[in-house]
Amino acid sequence: MTLVAGIDLGGTAINYTFIDASSRWLIDGLCEHPARAKDGPEICLEQIAGGLEIAAVRAGIRLDDVGAVGLDTPGPATADGVLSAEGSTNFAHQGWVGYDVRGALAARLGRPVTYLNDGNAGALWGHFAIFGAERAATSVSTIIGTGLGGGVIVEGSVVKGRKGFGGELGHVLVPYQGITAIAGLTPQCNCGRTGDLESLCSLTAIGKNLLPYFRRRYPEHELAKMPVDQAAKLVRGRAERGDAMCIEIFRVQAHALGLFFDEMVNTFDPDALIVGGGALETGPAFQRWFIDEIRLGMPAQRTEQADIPIHVMPNGDAAGARGAAIEALRLVQKNLPAGTAGASA
Numbered sequence: 001m002t003l004v005a006g007i008d009l010g011g012t013a014i015n016y017t018f019i020d021a022s023s024r025w026l027i028d029g030l031c032e033h034p035a036r037a038k039d040g041p042e043i044c045l046e047q048i049a050g051g052l053e054i055a056a057v058r059a060g061i062r063l064d065d066v067g068a069v070g071l072d073t074p075g076p077a078t079a080d081g082v083l084s085a086e087g088s089t090n091f092a093h094q095g096w097v098g099y100d101v102r103g104a105l106a107a108r109l110g111r112p113v114t115y116l117n118d119g120n121a122g123a124l125w126g127h128f129a130i131f132g133a134e135r136a137a138t139s140v141s142t143i144i145g146t147g148l149g150g151g152v153i154v155e156g157s158v159v160k161g162r163k164g165f166g167g168e169l170g171h172v173l174v175p176y177q178g179i180t181a182i183a184g185l186t187p188q189c190n191c192g193r194t195g196d197l198e199s200l201c202s203l204t205a206i207g208k209n210l211l212p213y214f215r216r217r218y219p220e221h222e223l224a225k226m227p228v229d230q231a232a233k234l235v236r237g238r239a240e241r242g243d244a245m246c247i248e249i250f251r252v253q254a255h256a257l258g259l260f261f262d263e264m265v266n267t268f269d270p271d272a273l274i275v276g277g278g279a280l281e282t283g284p285a286f287q288r289w290f291i292d293e294i295r296l297g298m299p300a301q302r303t304e305q306a307d308i309p310i311h312v313m314p315n316g317d318a319a320g321a322r323g324a325a326i327e328a329l330r331l332v333q334k335n336l337p338a339g340t341a342g343a344s345a
């Protein structure tokens with residue numbers, strides 16, 4: 001039996017999952033282990049290997065049956081998993097600079113290892129959750145968190161790009177001047193751009209641009225009377241409970257996403273648009289309202305494209321590990337003799 005492991009490496013925690021050749025998940029929810037990334041690559045690699053053994057016991061499988069491993073980490077990194085020479089906030093230890101984390105893990109585990117950045121892994125999981133193992137579908141996923149991540153899956157394959165920056169959707173410019181609710185605002189992104197998707201649709205967007213703008217209109221609001229970073233984290237909960245200012249802030253985010261999705265519809269004519277991340281860890285009624293607002297923010301579509309489905313991404317916490325596992329499963333299936341993919345014996 002061929003099994004595949006998915007390993008989601010973050011700065012503080014590693015999350016594991018396993019999938020079999022019939023696309024069945026062998027772990028429900030999270031299986032976590034400390035990452036110790038701040039102690040450098042050597043110690044962290046031992047943590048990954050040790051945690052994998054613990055996870056295998058928990059899943060009731062033999063590690064010998066694991067034929068390949070999918071790894072994902074926060075970027076920036078090349079498409080092959082060499083971390084940026086300019087460093088990364090999650091991997092601050094000097095040893096990580098320009099480190100080939102994929103190659104080193106393959107050597108340590110003695111197995112093929114595939115690599116995706118965490119945004120692309122999340123996007124592949126969202127795609128798989130909707131389309132299953134069907135290979136022909138195309139989707140665009142946005143994950144609204146502290147920043148805005150995501151990915152593009154074209155006919156079943158992740159678009160990694162020439163330098164590993166494929167799917168950096170947060171830094172795509174959107175024509176925000178058309179959003180009348182923020183007339184006069186020049187939304188700045190930490191990347192230096194003005195008016196990209198992350199500057200309008202992320203927790204950072206709320207703290208840096210949207211909340212300061214709307215607080216001037218609502219000077220008596222309770223969120224106008226506390227530090228802006230603290231207040232920004234309360235906006236989603238207040239919006240879900242019906243607060244007028246916070247609803248306006250979420251409506252602007254949805255309309256910005258609508259403008260961005262319109263660009264994607266015209267670029268890829270995708271089978272689905274997918275939205276996930278902390279912003280949508282809410283009840284179903286708020287999720288439906290947000291999706292409706294995204295549609296209202298989209299310019300009119302061609303008749304043939306007006307029914308483009310917009311989905312909420314399921315299972316947020318395990319998305320990275322699951323996406324990483326799917327990428328490795330595809331490697332294994334590509335290397336199986338014709339006609340045996342999907343066999344579980």
Ligand SMILES: [Zn+2]
Pocket residue numbers: 170171189190191192193196198199
């Ligand atoms: Zn940006």
